[in-house]
Amino acid sequence: MGLSVSKLLSTLFGKKEMRILMVGLDAAGKTTILYKLKLGEIVTTIPTIGFNVETVEYKNISFTVWDVGGQDKIRPLWRHYFQNTQGIIFVVDSNDRDRVTEAREELQRMLNEDELRDAHLLVFANKQDLPNAMNAAEITDKLGLHSLRQRTWYIQATCATSGDGLYEGLEWLSNNLKNKIPFQENKLQTTIPKEIIYDVSKFINIHPGGASVFFDDDIAGQDATEQFFNLHRLDVLEKPQYKRLIIGQIENEKPVIKFPQPGDLSEVPYGEPSWLSQAYHSPYYKESHKALQNWMRKFVDTVITPDALAREKDGKRCSDGVVEKMAQYEINAMRLGPGKHLHGRTLAEGIVKPEEFDYLHELVINQELVRHGQRGYGDGLLAGMVIGLPPVLNFGSDELKARIIPQVLSGEKFISLAISEAFAGSDVANLRTTAVKSQDGKHWIINGTKKWITNGTFSDYFSVGCKTEGGLTMILVERTEGVSTEQIKTSYSTTAGTAYITFDDVKVPVENTLGPEDGGLLVILSNFNHERFVMATASTRSIRFVVEECFKWANQRKVFGKTLLGQPVIRYKLAGMVAKAESLQAWLEYVGYQMTKMTYKEQSKHLAGPIALLKMQCTRVENSVADDAVQIFGGRAITQTGMGRNIEMFNRTYKFNSLLGGSEGEKEYLHTRDADARQKFWMPKSARL
Known part of the structure; x- marks a missing residue:
């Protein structure tokens, strides 16, 4: 039949003891089937009146089939064989139309026994070689198998004399039973990494990937390091629920996997x-x-x-x-x-x-x-703090700074910057949220909405850009009556607290004005260089993080007989990603160094354009790196869990950086405008090729 039963059982039953009960009416062909399936290694045959049993040992497998007689006087004895049975093979003579109803009654009676409640049922529709034999569909109907909704069952057309269908049925039974293998004294052990021994006996039946993988010859009882890291991240082994599975360590075995410790630098090329x-x-x-x-x-x-x-x-x-x-x-x-x-x-x-x-x-x-x-x-x-507190820090009154800054820096209160609206983003001059002085001149009355406000859902304070009579004014608004926030669902998680904010006749003391009245544009623009520098630092490091992930995966993933790192096309992609990451880091450090040597006014004059262009280049590189990373990780790159989870996250969220702090197009305009203002694009009349 091609695949021997010995090999089939050693592979699929995972070297465990299985107890199978084979029953049916007399003359159905049970004994013929049993001996057709005889495994031919160490076979002990115990013939006795009423039943036959075959026990075969192969590589520590014990596969036992009980063939119980089917005469009507013996059938009441079937129940004595039910205990510890994992699978039932019910054999039906497909040519015996006169007794098929009797077979159904016996089958239903047996399946009602509590001891067989969880047993899988395999029906052999035997003697298919006879001319009047009923087919499998007809037998299914006659036995009422479709009514067995709470039981796993399968019917296989067979011919015991030729062996047709026997192995197919047995393979179905083995595939279904291996998820229910009872682990008692025996332990299923493996080593991951090479020097650590894990007992997975109690874990196997709840393994998210199913039990079958544990029975592969290169995993059960073997060093499964390579197979494990083809499917799982290292941090899986550091979780307490899996550390409990460790039962020992191989003496004098040199560790092949290093578990990173807090503070460790990456050893991956270009990982730092x-x-x-x-x-x-x-x-x-x-x-x-x-x-x-x-x-x-x-x-x-x-x-x-x-x-x-x-x-x-x-x-x-x-x-x-x-x-x-x-x-x-x-x-x-x-x-x-x-x-x-x-x-x-x-x-x-x-x-x-x-x-x-x-x-x-x-x-x-x-x-x-x-x-x-x-x-x-x-x-x-607290990204909202990084951009929302500077207006208070740099333009608030002494009283306001003394009250607000300690609360925010201590984490007692939260703050966010509320500029963007559905009507205006980078074009801050066209904001529609209004602030009108009260009749006594002591308060601002604010009305309007803000959108995409980071940390807005949990902020206590908002640095709000408002349209006033003479221009634009920045005002610190406390979460009070008339202020409401609503979560906006975006590409990343709600932990960012992205909010839609409504101001409905919100009364704010004029002392909360940040900077000069109608001079809010200066306040808003004053922190843009710093905000964009911060975003460039984060983008540059995130790109390197993706490069590191790709190197790790390419080194451990094998395709076509070698690692991805051994494939020229992958090395080409990685080289391009490294070049981009390194160039951005060099540019970022250069800009950061210039900032350390310039006053605020000098930064505003000389670095507004370069910082804007740096941030724009960061987000363009993120785009290309995301594409390359997806191709390297394949399907795992679009899966939110597992090996490619960080690539999926990056690919889903990198566009935030291209929009926050001003869009890419706005950065290009700002740089060229800045360069023109400094006459960098001015050409002397004497210049010639």
């Missing part, structure tokens, strides 16, 4: 910026930058990443405990960049002095903060 490698040197970074990077890496690995993964799933905002720890170590304050607001604070347990903190320190913080890979959570982690 070159300045973090001992082999390279940078003119930009000092020891305080390196110390801050190491401290932030540990903080992100231990505090932020676990919360990011959890909140990305449930859609809730970042946990209070995370916000409190960020405030404790003054991370919130450092994210606003260098300045007087840092004076008197202990930054990251004293690693860097407030007066020495510069834009490259901020670059380090921002690049570490995005390494968790959860885009929605990244914005939910």
Whole structure:
């Protein structure tokens, strides 16, 4: 029959003991079937009155078939063989039309027994070689099999003398029974990684990928490292529910898999910026930058990443405990960049002095903060504060700053920037939200709406751009009567708190005005360079994160007999991705360094265009890197869980960076306008080829 029963059982039953009960009316062909299936290795035949039993051992498999006599006087004894039976083979003489009703009654009576409640049923419609034999469909109807809705059953047309259909039926039975194999004293063990032994006996029946994979010859009892990492990420093995499956370690076996520890640098080529490698040197970074990077890496690995993964799933905002720890170590304050607001604070347990903190320190913080890979959570982690608090910090009254800034930096209160509307985005001069002075001149009365406001759903304060009588005015609005927020569903998760905000006759003290009345455009534009610089730092690091993921996958995924990394077309894609990531990092560090050497006014004059162009280039590179990563990961890149989850997340959310802080087209215009203003495009009359 091609595939021997011995091999079939050793492969599909996974080297376990199976108890099968074969019954049917007398003369149905049970004994003929039993001996046709005899496995031919170590066979013990125990003939006795009323039943035959064949027990075959093959590679520690014990497959036992009980052939119980079918005479009417013996049938009452069938129940004595029901205990511990996993499968039933009911044999029907397809040519015996006179007794098919009797066969049905016996089958139904047997299936009503509690001990067979969970047993799978295989019906052999035997003797199909006879001319008057009923076919499988007719037998199904005669036996009433369609009424067995609570039982797994299958009917197979067979001929015991030739063996036709026997192996097909047996294979169906084995495929269904292997998910119900009882694990008692025997243990199904495997090693993942090579030196660690796991007992998966209690896990196999709840394995999301099914039980069958555990019975492959190259997994059960074997080193399954390669097979495991073809299907699972390393962090699966670090989960407590799977660590409990470890039962030992192979002595003197050298580990082949390194579990990363908090603070570790990536060992993957181009997985880190070159300045973090001992082999390279940078003119930009000092020891305080390196110390801050190491401290932030540990903080992100231990505090932020676990919360990011959890909140990305449930859609809730970042946990209070995370916000409190960020405030404790003054991370919130450092994210606003260098300045007087840092004076008197202990930054990251004293690693860097407030007066020495510069834009490259901020670059380090921002690049570490995005390494968790959860885009929605990244914005939910107080991105609204980074852009919403500077108007208060730089333009608020002393009283307002004294009250608001400590609350926000401590994590007690949240703030967001509310500029964009359904009517206007980058074109802030056309905002429609209005602010009108009350008759006594002591309050602003605000009406209008804002849209796509990051952190808006949970903010306590809003820095709002309003249209006033003489132009545009920025006003700090507290969440009070007349202010309502509604969640907007976007491409990333609701943990970002993206909101639609309605202001309905909101009464705000004029003391909450930020900057000069009708001079709000200056306030809005004042932080654009910093906002776009922050976004460029995050984009650049996210791109490198994707490159690292692609290198790991290409190194462990095998196709056509070798790894993806061994395929020239994949190496070409990776080379292009690396070149783009490295060039962006170099440009970013150059811009960051220039920021450390310029005053605010000098930055506004000389860096507005370059920063805008840098951010635009970041988002264009994200587009191409996302495309290449999807092709490298294949179907896993469009699956929200598993090996390609980070690629799916990146591919679904990278467009946010091309819109937030101004669209790409607006950046191109800003750069060329800025360059023209500085006469960079002015050509001397004497210039000739």
